[in-house]
Amino acid sequence: EATLAVDAETTPGESRNVEGRVGPDTDRELVLCAHFDAHDIAEGALDNGCGIAVVVTAARLLAEMDLDLGVRVVGVGAEELGLTGSEHLADRLDLDRVAAVVNVDGAGRFRDLVAHSHTSEATAEVATRVGNETRHPVEIEPEPHPFSDQWPFVRAGVPALQLRSESGERGRGWGHTHADTRDKVDDRNVREHGMLTALIVRDLAAAAADGEVPRLDDDDLAAAFRDADFETGMKAAGIWPDGWE
Structure with a gap:
């Protein structure tokens, strides 16, 4: 019987x-x-190669548009290690000047787009309108969560959307496994979600410029996280905001 020794550090x-x-x-x-x-342990083609490809596609389209607000486009590092990159980004920016954040984590993987609005009716309305106008379904999920790069902004009251996509299957799928490889990607999904993301950002910029995207309310956020049964786990992990007591 052979013994395999592996050195790691x-x-x-x-x-x-x-x-x-x-x-x-x-x-x-x-x-x-x-x-x-x-x-x-993953190549990360779906999580989140598709997402960053959607952002690059959207940025190319946005660069050709007449936007009402400037858009800071960011490829964020170290999300898988505890949102380290987005925490650094949020710390560095003047969040009073950030009208809204669109975080693309999960879009481009599957056919139908899902928009997590994190209690913001204004961002949900924009995503719904874009879906209706393009006749491409966009499912709205208002329930908040702290598990992706919008969280440091939501915590500070910045209205947000997280864009992901839905396969109809339960669980993580190929994500966080060795099988998360390029052959799982359908370029058509990336292309379509890039276009939809650009339209959502364009319309969100217009709404924000017109004063139609209010800041998030701490009490409403805390209540929503409690309703979603996040309070106990977030407190155990030390990420429940002090101001939400």
Whole structure:
């Protein structure tokens, strides 16, 4: 019987965010982001290679549009290690100047787009309108969660959308496994969700410029997280905001 010995070590590493801008130079801005890192055992084609490809596609389209607000486009690092990149981004930005954030984590994988509005009726209305106008279904999920890069912004009251997609199957699928590889990706989904994301960002910028995207209310957020049974787990993990007591 053969014995296999494996030597492994953990060493310090470094990640970074990659940023660009499209649109006018305005006092307020939108943030469009997606994480480009993968789980440590995965190639990450679906999670979140599709998402960053959607953002790049959307950014190319947004650069050709007449936008009402500037858009900061960010490839976020180290999401899988605890939202490290987005925490750094939120710490560095003046969040009073961030009108809204669109986080693309899960879009481009499957056919139908899902928009998590994190209690914001205004962002939900924009996503719904784009879905109706393009005749491409966009499912709205208002229930908030702290598990992706919109969380540092939502915690600070910034209206948000997280865009993902739905296969109709239960569970994570190929994500966070060795099988999360390029052959699972359908380019048509990436292309369509890139177009939809660009339209959502464009319309969200217009709504925000017109004062139609109010900040999130701490009491409403806390109540929504409690209704979703997140309070106990978030407190155990030390991520329940102090101001929500």
